[in-house]
Amino acid sequence: MPPEIEAGLQQIGRVVDPPRTGELYAPLARKEPYAGVKTTRDVAYGPDARHRLDVFEPEAPTGSRPVLLFVHGGGFTAGNKRSGTSPFYDNIMLWAVANGMVGVNMTYRLAPQHPWPAAQEDIAAALRWVHGNVLRHHGDAARTFLMGHSAGAAHVAHYVAHPRFHVQPGGGIAGAILVSGLFAVPPGTVNAPINAYFGNDSSGHGAQSALPGLASTGVPLLFAFAELDPPEFPLQAKLLQDAMCAAHRCPRIHWLLGESHMSEVYSINTADQALTGLMLAFMRGHR
Template identity: 45%
Template sequence: MLVDESLSALRQLDWRITPETTTAHHALLAPLLGMKEYLAPVVHRDLPYGADARQRLDVHTAPDAADRPVLVFVHGGGFVAGDKTLPGSPFYDHIGGWASRHQLVAVTMTYRLAPEHRWPAGAQDVADAVAWIHEHIAEHGGDPDRIVLMGHSAGGAHVAGYLAGQAGTPMTGVASAVLMSAFFDPAPVQDQPTIRAYFGDDSDRYRLQSTVTGLVECELPLLIATAERDLPACHRQATTLLDAMLTGERTHPLFMTIPDHTHLSEIYSLGLDEEAFGGILARFVGRTCR
């Protein structure tokens, strides 16, 4: 758990995403992870799940792993940036270490970026990574029939697209999904350049591209999370989805606000502030992968 001094410092950080605030988040949280054994015992790097140079994944496991549930993490980056590892930092290798400590195998993946690759490329890349997992993850100690998808921000939008059927492939082996500060409907945020970079400028297509209806119809257990000090658009997206789910007949998802955290710190702090989110995530994975 974060020490009191660090948590106090976190509350002073600006919630908005700029190069300066990103650097400040790294400066605060990276050293804390560096004091821990944040890496999984074994990491297999840059395994291709497709032909594009961006279609690569890392597998985080342990020498004695066998038939463990698989946590798949899809990073954010506003649809136009981001990677499965951030050079010179523990991010996002720390997710693999967290997973290993909880008797999971983790897969962290990159995907093709906008504007070169537009909707539904992200959902298709998630589908291709899942297909790779079905074929190969048993070699690394994972169970291909117990997959938990976890996407943050734009990565959450890509996971949501896959769950909503936008990849055009059947969904098999997925036990549950975690959607953190994700975007579900491009229409309310169409003024953002990165949204248009991925979804395009044709607002008449936004209803087709929305994942709200598909997620309402999705029968998988879902954990939907935002940070207390998140981007306002993320709060609005999450409540829009929740409202649609409550209007329909879908089982109520696990829905939470991660206290004290920002859009960045909610994922950077996994393994540090377990009281805020990590413990709930571990319980969710455990009960959906029995």
């Protein structure tokens, strides 16, 4: 991490600040057109206007490639796979192509209009699209890795943890990468975005929790958090650790030193390999 970016992240602190973090990382990102990469944007995977995905593949592919399906964050009520000409989250797709994969970047329906379990249904629909269509983009659906960040990590976790959403046994994925996720709504939580998606009735939050399913799933999992995540994310990491250790499956939780909630993903496809080094090792071990 360049010293000036490290200093900028420390100044921003333990908050979620996409605009200020983006200002630090945008100069490091590639600009369109992306040489050597074919992009297919806004492919419909379902009937809603937000059922859209982008596909990134090499212009001159050789053989079939693993697939990285990314689910963005946005606090359950906002966010997109890309906004305007922003380099985020094209950066994740470009990294995937550069490392021998096909990148698929999806967006999904948002709360409060579309509460639980709309996003899990949308992930399932996007995975069905991958299994039915990614071969023509030189992807191997049997080697699909599902990655989520922030609210996207929450959605991925709850998809993995609840087999009723699975498109195939094992979820139809080779593994899941969960970056600064939410796995359960703590009792008494009063948080407008969280309640917008999971509801205000705390009596239903236990059944929604991803923790029991994560503790029992056979899907390979990678967990990562940022050192400068807001306080609620270390709490989620502790809930995860306690639940999985109680099931005698203590997880390895990676803490990305110096990274913030947004820098951990905005830094992808730069010289900062804090997260992508872990991702590559994980995917190579499960494909």
